[in-house]
Amino acid sequence: xxxxxxxxxxxxxxxxxxxxxxxxxxxxxxxxxxxxxxxxxxxxxxxxxxxxxxxxxxxxxxxxxxxxxxxxxxxxxxxxxxxxxxxxxxxxxxxxxxxxxxxxxxxxxxxxxxxxxxxxxxxxxxxxxxxxxxxxxxxxxxxxxxxxxxxxxxxxxxxxxxxxxxxxxxxxxxxxxxxxxxxxxxxxxxxxxxxxxxxxxxxxxxxxxxxxxxxxxxxxxxxxxxxxxxxxxxxxxxxxxxxxxxxxxxxxxxxxxxxxxxxxxxxxxxxxxxxxxxxxxxxxxxxxxxxxxxxxxxxxxxxxxxxxxxxxxxxxxxxxxxxxxxxxxxxxxxxxxxxxxxxxxxxxxxxxxxxxxxxxxxxxxxxxxxxxxxxxxxxxxxxxxxxxxxxxxxxxxxxxxxxxxxxxxxxxxxxxxxxxxxxxxxxxxxxxxxxxxxxxxxxxxxxxxxxxxxxxxxxxxxxxxxxxxxxxxxxxxxxxxxxxxxxxxxxxxxxxxxxxxxxxxxxxxxxxxxxxxxxxxxxxxxxxxxxxxxxxxxxxxxxxxxxxxxxxxxxxxxxxxxxxxxxxxxxxxxxxxxxxxxxxxxxxxxxxxxxxxxxxxxxxxxxxxxxxxxxxxxxxxxxxxxxxxxxxxxxxxxxxxxxxxxxxxxxxxxxxxxxxxxxxxxxxxxxxxxxxxxxxxxxxxxxxxxxxxxxxxxxxxxxxxxxxxxxxxxxxxxxxxxxxxxxxxxxxxxxxxxxxxxxxxxxxxxxxxxxxxxxxxxxxxxxx
Numbered sequence: 195x196x197x198x199x200x201x202x203x204x205x206x207x208x209x210x211x212x213x214x215x216x217x218x219x220x221x222x223x224x225x226x227x228x229x230x231x232x233x234x235x236x237x238x239x240x241x242x243x244x245x246x247x248x249x250x251x252x253x254x255x256x257x258x259x260x261x262x263x264x265x266x267x268x269x270x271x272x273x274x275x276x277x278x279x280x281x282x283x284x285x286x287x288x289x290x291x292x293x294x295x296x297x298x299x300x301x302x303x304x305x306x307x308x309x310x311x312x313x314x315x316x317x318x319x320x321x322x323x324x325x326x327x328x329x330x331x332x333x334x335x336x337x338x339x340x341x342x343x344x345x346x347x348x349x350x351x352x353x354x355x356x357x358x359x360x361x362x363x364x365x366x367x368x369x370x371x372x373x374x375x376x377x378x379x380x381x382x383x384x385x386x387x388x389x390x391x392x393x394x395x396x397x398x399x400x401x402x403x404x405x406x407x408x409x410x411x412x413x414x415x416x417x418x419x420x421x422x423x424x425x426x427x428x429x430x431x432x433x434x435x436x437x438x439x440x441x442x443x444x445x446x447x448x449x450x451x452x453x454x455x456x457x458x459x460x461x462x463x464x465x466x467x468x469x470x471x472x473x474x475x476x477x478x479x480x481x482x483x484x485x486x487x488x489x490x491x492x493x494x495x496x497x498x499x500x501x502x503x504x505x506x507x508x509x510x511x512x513x514x515x516x517x518x519x520x521x522x523x524x525x526x527x528x529x530x531x532x533x534x535x536x537x538x539x540x541x542x543x544x545x546x547x548x549x550x551x552x553x554x555x556x557x558x559x560x561x562x563x564x565x566x567x568x569x570x571x572x573x574x575x576x577x578x579x580x581x582x583x584x585x586x587x588x589x590x591x592x593x594x595x596x597x598x599x600x601x602x603x604x605x606x607x608x609x610x611x612x613x614x615x616x617x618x619x620x621x622x623x624x625x626x627x628x629x630x631x632x633x634x635x636x637x638x639x640x641x642x643x644x645x646x647x648x649x650x651x652x653x654x655x656x657x658x659x660x661x662x663x664x665x666x667x668x669x670x671x672x673x674x675x676x677x678x679x680x681x682x683x684x685x686x687x688x689x690x691x692x693x694x695x696x697x698x699x700x701x702x703x704x705x706x707x708x709x710x711x712x713x714x715x716x717x718x719x720x721x722x723x724x725x726x727x728x729x730x731x732x733x734x735x736x737x738x739x740x741x742x743x744x745x746x747x748x749x750x751x752x753x754x755x756x757x758x759x760x761x762x763x764x765x766x767x768x769x770x771x772x773x774x775x776x777x778x779x780x781x782x783x784x785x786x787x788x789x790x791x792x793x794x795x796x797x798x799x800x801x802x803x804x805x806x807x808x809x810x811x812x813x814x815x816x817x818x819x820x821x822x823x824x825x826x827x828x829x830x831x832x833x834x835x836x837x838x839x840x841x842x843x844x845x846x847x848x849x850x851x852x853x854x855x856x857x858x859x860x861x862x863x864x865x866x867x868x869x870x871x872x873x874x875x876x877x878x879x880x881x882x883x884x885x886x887x888x889x890x891x892x893x894x895x896x897x898x899x900x901x902x903x904x905x906x907x908x909x910x911x912x913x914x915x916x917x918x919x920x921x922x923x924x925x926x927x928x929x930x931x932x933x934x935x936x937x938x939x940x941x942x943x944x945x946x947x948x949x950x951x952x953x954x955x956x957x958x959x960x961x962x
Contacts, residue, residue, distance in 0.1 A: 217846075218637060218713050218714070218715055219630070219634075219713070219714055219715070219716055220711055220712070220713045220714075221628045221630075221691075221711070221712045221713075221714070222709065222710070222711045223625065223709065223710050223711075224243055224708070224709040225243040226239060226240075226241055226242070226243045226579070228243070229243060229245055229623070230581065231625075231626040232623055232624055232625045232626050233567065233584070233586070233623070233624040234248075234567075234569075234581065234583070234584040234586075234621070234623055235584065235586060235621055235622045235623070236248060236251060236583075236618035236620055236621030236622065236697070237583075237584075237618075237621040237622070237623055237697060238580060238581055238582055238583065239580065239581035240580050241578040241579050241580060242708075243708055243709070244643075244706050244707070244708050245623055245643075245695070245697075245706060245707045245708075246697070246704040246705070246706040246707075247617045247618050247619075247620075247621045247697050247699050247704035247705075248582060248583045248617070248618055248621065249582060249583055249600075249613050249614050249615070249616070249617065249618065250612075250613070250614060250615045250616055250617065250618050251583050251585065251611055251612070251613055251618065252291075252611070252612045252615075253609055253610070253611060253612075254286065254288055254291055254601060254609075254610040254611060254612040255273075255275070255284070255286045255291065255292070255293040255609065255610040256607070256608065256609045256610075257275060257277050257282070257284055257293070257608040257609065257610075258608060259277035259278065259279075259280055259282060259608040260277075260278060260279050260280075260605075260608055261277060261278045261279065261591070261604075261605040261606070261608055262275055262276070262277050262591060262592070262603035262604060262605065262608050262609065262610065263276050263277065263278050263303065263304060263305045263306075263591060263592075263603075263605070264276035264304060264305060264306050264307045264592060264603075265307065265592045265594050265601065265603050265610070266307045266308050266309045266315070266594075267309065267594060267596060268309040268313055268315070269309075269313050271287075271288055271289065271596055271597060272285060272286070272287055272288075273285070273286040273287075273288060273594070273596065273601065273610065274286075274296070274307050274309060274315045275293070275307070275603065275610060276304030276305065276306065276307040276317055277304060277608060278302060278303040278304065278305075279302045279303060280298070280302060281298060281299030281300070281301050281302045281303060281304055281319060282295060282297070282298050282299065282304070283295075283296045283297045283298075283299070283304060283307065283315060283317055283328060284296060286610060288596050288597070288599070288601065288612065291612075293610075295332075296315065296328060296332045297315075297317070297326075297328045297332050297334050299317065299319045299326070299334075300319070300322065301319035301320055301321060301322040301324075302320075302321075303319065303320040303321070304317050304318065304319055304320075305318060305320055305344065305345060305346050305347075306318035306345055306346060306347050306348040306359075307348065308348035308349065308350060308356070310327075310350055310354070310356070311350065311354045313330070314327050314328060314329055314330075315327075315328040316328070316337060316348055316356060317334075318345025318346070318347075318348050318358065319345060320343065320344040320345055320346075321343050321344060322343075323339070323340060323341070323342035323343045323344055323345055323360060324336055324337075324338070324339050324340075324345070325337045325338040325339075325340075325345060325348065325356070325358055325369070327372070335372070337356075337369070337372050337373075338356075338358065338367070338369045338372070338373060338374075338375050340358055340360050340365065340367045340375065342360035342361065342362070342363065342365065343360075343361060343362050344360060344361040344362065344385065345358060345359070345360055346359045346360065346361055346385055346386055346387050346388075347359035347386060347387065347388050347389040347399075348389070349389035349390060349391060349397070350391075351391050351395060351397070352391070352395055354370075355368050355369065355370050356368075356369040356370075357369075357378065357389050357397055358375070359385075359386030359387065359388070359389050359399060360385075360386060361384055361385030361386065361387075361402075362384050362385065363380070363384070364380070364381040364382060364383035364384050364385055364386055364401055365377060365379070365380050365381070365386070366378045366379045366380075366381070366386055366389075366397070366399055366410070368413075376413070378397075378410065378413050378414075379397075379399070379408070379410050379413070379414060379415075379416055380414075381399070381401050381406070381408065381416075383401035383402060383403070383404055383406065384401075384402060384403055385401065385402040385403075385426075386399050386400070386401055387400050387401060387402050387426050387427060387428060388400035388427055388428060388429050388430045388440075389430070390430040390431065390432055391432070392409065392432055392436070392438065393432060393434070393436050394436075396409055396410060396411055397409075397410040398410075398419075398430050398432075398438065399416075399430075400426070400427025400428065400429070400430055400440060400442075401426075401427060402425055402426040402427070403425040403426070404421070404425070405421065405422030405423065405424045405425050405426055405427055405442050406418050406420075406421055406422070406427070407419045407420040407421075407422070407427050407430070407438075407440050407532070419438065419532050419536060420440065420530060420532055420538050422440075422442040422528070422530070423525070423528075424442040424443055424444055424525065424526075424527065424528060425442075425443075425444055426442060426443055426444070427440055427441070427442050428441045428442060428443050428527075428549065428550060428551070429441045429550070429551050429552055431552050431553065431554050432554075433554055433558075435534065436534040437531060437532065437533055437534060438531075438532040439529070439530065439531055439532075439552055439554065439560065440529075440530045440532065441527065441528070441529055441530075441549045441550070441551065441552050441562065442527060442528050442530065442549075443526060443527035443528075443548045443549055443550070444525075444526045444527065444548065524545060525543050525544070525545055526544055526545055526546065526547065526548050527543065527544055527547060527548045527549035527564070528540055528542065528543040528544075528549070529541045529542040529543070529549060529552065529560070529562060529573070541560070541573060541577060542562075542571075542573060542577070542579065544564070546566065547564040547565060547566040547569070548564060548565040548589070549562055549563070549564055550562075550563050550564060550565060550589055550590060550591050550592070551563050551590070551591065551592045551593045552593065553593040553594070553595060553600070555572070555595075557574075557575075558574075558575045559572055559573065559574055559575070560572070560573045561573075561582070561593060561600065562593070563589075563590035563591070563592075563593050563602060564589075564590065565588070565589040565590075567584050567585070567586050567587075567588075568584060568585030568586060568587045568588055568589060568590040568602075568604055568606065569581060569583075569584045569585075569590065570582045570583050570584070570585070570590055570593070570600075570602060570613065582613070583613055585602060585604055585609075585611050587604035587606045587607040587609060587611070588604055588605050588606015588607060589604065589605040589606060590602045590603070590604055590605075590611075591603050591604065591605045596612075598614055598615070599612050599613060599614035599615060600612075600613040600614055601613070616701050616702070617699060617701055617702065617703075617704055618699075618701075619698065619699060619700070619701050620696070620697065620698050620699075621696075621697040621698075622694060622695065622696050622697065623694065623695045623697075623707075624692065624694050625692055625693045625694070625710070626692070627662065627663070627664065627690050627691070627692050628690065628691050628692065628712070629662070629689065629690055630689055630690070630691065630714055630716050631689070631716055631719075631792065631793070632689060632716050632717040632719050632792070632793075633660070633687055633688060633689050633716075633717045634687060634688070634689065634691070634714040634715060634716040634717060635687050635714060635715045635716075635717075636656070636658065636682075636683035636684075636685055636687070636691060636712070636713075636714050637682070637683065637712070637713035637714050637715065638680040638681060638682055638683065638712075638713055639654055639656065639675055639680070639681055639683050639693060639710070639711070639712045639713075640677075640678065640679055640680040640681075640710070640711050641654065641678055641695075641707055641709065641710045641711070642678075642707070642708045642709040642710075643678075643705065643706045643707040643708050643709075644705065644706055645705045646699075646703045646704060646705060646706070647699055647700055647702070647703030647704070647705075648700075649698070649699060649700040649703075650697075650698065650699050650700075650703060650704065650705040651696075651697070651698035651699075651705065652676075652695065652696070652697055652698075652705040652707070653674035653675065653676050653695070653696050654674070654675040654676075654681075654693055654694065654695050654696075654710075655671040655672045655673070655674060655675065655693065655694045655696070656671070656672045656675070656683050656684075656685045656691060656692065656693045656694075656712075657669050657670065657671050657672065657685055657691070657692055657694075658685035658686055658687070658688035658690060658691045658692070659688050659689075659690050660688050660689050660690065661690070662690060664690075664692060668690075669685050669686050669688075671694060672684050672685055674696075683712065683714075691712065691714070693710065693712060695707055695710075716793065718793060718795075718843065718847050718851050718852070718853055719791070719792040719793055719853065720843070720853035720854060720855045721789055721790065721791040721792075721795065721797050721841040721842070721843050721853065721854065721855050722789060722790055722791070722792075722841075722855055723787060723788075723789045723839050723840075723841050723855055723856060723857035724787075724788040724789060724790065724857075725787060725788045725857070726785070726786075726787045726837060726838075726839050726857050726858070726859040727785070727786045727787065727859075728783065728784070728785050728837060728859060728862045729783075729784050729786075730781055730782065730783055730784070730827060730864075731781070731782050731784060732780070732781055732782075733780060733781075733782055780826070780827065781826075781827030781828070781866070782824055782825065782826060782827050783824070783825040783826070783827055783829070783830070783864075784822065784823070784824050784825075785801060785814075785822070785823040785824075785825070785837055785839075786821060786822045786823075787799070787821050787839045787857070788821065789821065789839070789841045789855075791841075791843055793843070793846075795843035795845070795846035795847065796819075796843070796845045796846050797819075797841045797842065797843055797845070798817055798818070798819060798841070798842050798843075798844060798845050799817075799818040799819070799820075799821065799839060799840065799841055799842075800813065800815070800816040800817065800818065800839075800840045800842075801813070801814045801815050801816075801818065801823050801837065801838070801839055801840075802814060802837070802838045802840070803830075803835055803836065803837050803838070804835065804836055805833055805834065805835055806833065806834035806835065806836065806861055807833075811838060814837075827866065828866055830864045831864075831866075832864060832865050832866055832867050832891070832892035833863075833864060833892065834861040834862065834863050834864075835861065835862050835864060836858055836859055836860070836861055836862070837858070837859045837862065838856055838857070838858045838859070839856060839857055840854055840855070840856040841854060841855055841856070842854040863892070863893055863945065863946065864892075864946070865890075865892040865893045865944060865945065865946035865948055866946075866948065867890070867891065867892055867948065868890075868944070868948040868949055868950040869888045869889060869890040869895060869942045869943070869944050869948065869949070869950035870888065870889045870890070870950055871886055871887070871888045871940055871941070871942050871950040871951060871952035872886065872887050872888075872952055873885065873886035873887075873938070873940045873952035873953070873954045874886075874954060875938060875954035875955075875956050876956070877956060877959065878927070880929065880930050880931070881927065881928045881929040881930055881931055882927075882928050882931055882936065882938075882956050883925070883926065883927050883928075884900070884924075884925070884926040884938050884940065884954050885923070885924070885925050885926075886898075886910075886923070886924040886925075886926070886940040886942070886952060887921070887922075887923055887924075888921070888922050888923075888924065888940075888942040888950065889920065889921050890920050890921075890944045890948075890950075891920070892944070892946070893920070893944045893945040893946055894918055894919060894920055894944065894945050895917050895918070895919060895920065895921075895922050895942055895943070895944050895945075896917055896918070896943050896944060896945050896947075897909070897917050897942075897943050898910040898911075898912065898917055898922070898924055898940065898941065898942045898943070899940075899941050900926055900938055900939065900940050900941070901938070901939045901941070902928070902931075902936060902937075902938055903936055903937055904937070904939075907941065910924050910926060910940065911924070912924055913925055917942075922942070924940065924942075926938070926940070931956075933958060933959035934958050934959075935955065935956065935957055935958045936955075936956040937953060937954070937955055937956075938953070938954045938956065939951055939952070939953050939954075940952050940954070
């Protein structure tokens with residue numbers, strides 16, 4: 195290794211010992227979208243990005259069941275809860291925060307419960323598809339059997355009739371008394387997923403998989419209020435002024451049918467919300483002729499559609515689940531407002547969260563729940579969104595107003611949560627994990643916000659690690675950081691970092707946070723030289739190497755002009771000189787390379803070379819900012835050369851922190867010398883014979899050709915059958931030629947496409 199490379203190696207070692215970047219980076223969180231990516235416990239997040247203590251969140255009742263699918267309120271505020279995957283109905287007294295088992299179903303899922311005018315509980319079971327009436331003592335009797343696989347929704351009208359929404363055939367039944375029911379409307383959808391009664395006593399129904407919202411005026415008479423782009427209308431709510439609110443999502447039916455099938459087979463399920471393909475077909479059982487409603491052709495249902503009946507369903511079969519891969523980057527759920535004049539507005543939509551239930555609150559506000567850590571949001575009429583609370587219990591499946599409080603049910607933990615009754619006294623927020631890109635040295639953490647009460651307390655903690663998800667390899671949470679305007683982060687140097695804010699108040703006031711900044715100095719990563727390419731090009735003679743480019747590699751034309759004039763202009767007393775034809779072409783060497791820096795630093799390049807038999811690297815150019823170098827083609831003698839490109843980020847970093855990398859090309863052959871060709875010829879009877887010897891000192895020969903009397907070139911075979919050595923012999927025999935004088939030119943090319951020529955003149959035959 196020569197002195198230059200020894201120095202470079204020492205510099206690299208010194209850089210590796212202290213390789214922090216020169217510029218401080220900051221991680222800032224300031225707005226709603228930033229904070230929404232974190233985890234909330236006992237906190238709310240306002241639309242303007244303000245985190246504060248949220249409403250109290252208490253566990254009202256724990257069913258000890260995997261999921262709570264449905265809830266209904268009876269007299270005196272008593273709640274009835276339907277669960278899965280063991281098919282149980284519980285009675286819960288919110289005033290006492292106590293609950294007891296009321297009834298156990300023969301089927302594993304209870305997707306719908308309702309309280310009738312007689313204060314009895316009605317439960318729809320699945321996958322058996324029956325409606326049961328349960329009295330106050332827990333005695334259950336079969337109330338109605340629609341011969342369906344799933345009961346998704348139950349709704350009583352003003353007259354006490356019970357509407358039953360079913361699947362897999364998407365039928366709605368009207369039941370007036372035990373065992374007495376009639377098919378009220380057949381949608382030709384697969385599932386009726388939601389039911390409600392509007393202000394005029396008409397039935398509203400949501401369907402799946404086409405996401406149609408129906409208004410059913412009478413038996414077999416329906417109008418499509420809205421055709422959603424999402425597969426399922428999940429829930430429907432009515433406002434006093436006749437406005438209809440509906441939530442749609444990408445297929446919770448698939449989740450629940452999978453749950454029912456797995457529970458029926460005592461299997462473990464995995465919850466996946468999917469978006470099945472959508473095809474729109476609305477049928478009217480009442481007539482045979484096609485007609486149109488809301489711009490959709492309504493056709494009578496063909497008899498072939500009735501083949502998918504209970505008799506063909508095997509126990510545990512998932513009839514409709516859609517694709518089992520969740521689609522990202524597309525709309526997953528939406529909240530619609532259908533005005534009394536049937537115009538529709540999308541109030542909220544999300545590509546990340548599924549909307550499961552909604553509730554109309556005071557002042558025209560909407561409260562809705564999602565599956566992102568069980569979040570509950572509030573949406574004001576002017577569309578300002580607030581994250582009210584996060585249950586951290588999987589999906590929040592149902593919402594119910596109970597007295598002055600809000601009750602939420604969860605599918606992940608099978609609980610009833612009570613929300614309200616003042617502010618939480620404590621809360622915590624965990625930020626999302628931040629990736630510094632490389633190991634970083636942490637600086638200061640500062641925050642914006644305020645403490646509003648004398649007992650308000652707000653502290654921050656940090657932790658760090660080198661795995662993308664916090665695990666046992668991460669550092670423990672740091673000691674509390676209390677300084678608002680900047681306090682040093684003491685977590686160890688690492689690639690990933692996370693902060694946590696802990697809130698405390700007196701139940702009436704709360705500290706708040708509106709922004710957090712954490713500074714850090716990332717490790718300076720070395721640049722990377724990805725490739726080195728060497729090519730030669732032919733350019734017009736006299737072209738500057740500074741302006742040469744691949745686009746200039748054209749064969750420059752040259753011309754000779756001969757005039758027949760008395761005043762030739764070129765004649766002298768000594769005679770007419772011979773005109774020399776200039777080739778007008780020259781060769782250039784172009785070295786290009788690609789390099790990048792993971793930190794985005796500006797790079798400086800140096801290019802070195804050495805011959806294959808040489809031991810020291812010589813600089814061609816240093817301190818280049820472009821990734822191209824052009825040289826005259828003859829600056830390198832014939833032979834094999836290696837080229838090395840070194841990239842350094844010293845333009846963006848102090849000398850002690852700068853990093854560099856290099857890449858060496860494979861050997862590149864340069865051969866500017868054409869082969870030497872010596873040819874002799876003679877007449878051979880009526881023909882002629884030419885013998886040529888070709889030699890090249892730098893590279894192997896590759897092909898040969900000849901031209902007779904300036905005619906087109908003809909390939910010429912070597913004596914041994916293949917042109918591949920540095921010396922070759924060629925024999926040309928032409929059996930018949932004219933007896934006149936002939937000129938034969940033999941041209942031989944080497945591996946670098948250099949050509950050598952030799953001319954042979956065959957005199958006329960003796961008879962000439």
